[in-house]
Amino acid sequence: MSENEKERRIRPGTVALGALSGALAGFAALAFAEAVAGLVRPQAGPVVAVGGAAIDRTPTPVKDWAIRHFGTDDKLVLQLGILAVLTLFALLLGIAAPRFRRTAALGVLLFGVVGAAAATSRPDSRGVADALPSVVGAVVGAVVLYVLAGRLAPRPPATTEREAAPGDRDRRGFVITATAAALASAGAGALGRSLGGAAGRDAVASRRAVMLPAPASPAAAVPRGAGLRIPGISPFTTPNGSFYRVDTALVVPKVDATAWRLRIHGKGVARPRKLTYDDLVRRELIERDITLTCVSNEVGGPYVGTPAGSAYAWPICWPSAGCARPPGAARPTSSWPARSTA
Structure with a gap:
């Protein structure tokens, strides 16, 4: 060789x-x-x-x-x-x-x-x-x-014996x-x-610093007997720590409430807007109990829960119909969303 x-x-x-x-x-x-x-x-x-x-x-x-x-x-x-x-x-x-x-x-x-x-x-x-x-x-x-x-x-x-x-x-x-x-x-x-x-x-x-105001339209009291005290059955209202999570996010978003913005824009929006979290908090709060289930959940599966949810009243404006209000919400004092041409 x-x-x-x-x-x-x-x-x-x-x-x-x-x-x-x-x-x-x-x-x-x-x-x-x-x-x-x-x-x-x-x-x-x-x-x-x-x-x-x-x-x-x-x-x-x-x-x-x-x-x-x-x-x-x-x-x-x-x-x-x-x-x-x-x-x-x-x-x-x-x-x-x-x-x-x-x-x-x-x-x-x-x-x-x-x-x-x-x-x-x-x-x-x-x-x-x-x-x-x-x-x-x-x-x-x-x-x-x-x-x-x-x-x-x-x-x-090598050029020398020591190398x-x-x-x-x-x-x-x-x-x-x-x-x-x-x-x-x-x-x-x-x-x-x-x-x-x-x-x-x-x-x-x-x-954690966010303080939600009292709801203008509180949820009805949970009826007696709704929470079945049977081993293996979860309570009527699901605690946040026990609520299921099924999504496609590999990294859970870390949202800063002070920097968060809601942008209203797109085709048909005449006046695009950006709203802060404080802007939303100043609106009237609606509280409802709603059962949520994942589309992938099988009968008897674990991906279902009932959180005590809250939402903010928001007017929906159409060209000829004016503004509609969510049930139980007072009429808003301002119409922030632009009129839609859709």
Whole structure:
């Protein structure tokens, strides 16, 4: 075997170290993307964005099947599946990286493009800002893989007896680089979690500060005997903590009551408006007990509950019919919604 063939030959252990390089690159990409998403918004993270795009394009029968079989864990199963696919591709790119450094690095960047496209295609996308987490994460991951793969490449022939033998890998450099990448990625991931948690705490605090006024039209008292005290049967009114949750949101929205806005716009709206939460609170409150059930709930299933609900009286204006009022609501003092031409 010639010297050139020996240098091109993959040395023992290179496959395992290459796979480790790919795993570290994938970890770095996701961790730094998480950190940037903490600055932008959690929904812009690549895993959440790709998962949301997948949910949007999944046929309804498949969604119903997932809810029936996985229940409220359906979103967790989806995210674990995405992470499993990303891990597999990261390992494959890492194995190929020692011989095809540029191609492997471009493969990491390609995943960044997929994540950015998914984030910007979401209905609530904020445009370029939502693409930043995937782009930054992919660039970091590509650099990590490129550098680690370089440490695994055979070194040129030694010029002195003290230098390494021809074809030896830079083992020390690989260990140092891999350790630094792992620590930096762990720090970036922790930073992203901290930023996301801080935003969530502020939102929760703003909601707890909200004081709802007494309803102008209170709900009727629950009739005696409506709550059957039978083991296995829930109470008539479902506590908030026990109410079912079935939705397609991979990240629960953290809504700040002080920053929340209701935008009234669209075709046929002559005067678009934006309303704050305080604007709604100043309107008359209607309270009703309404039983809600998920469309995927089977007979006797758990996805049903009766919250003590409240709604604000709101006039609905039509071109010739004037304003209609919800039953039991007093006539509003102002007609904020524009007249509809629909």
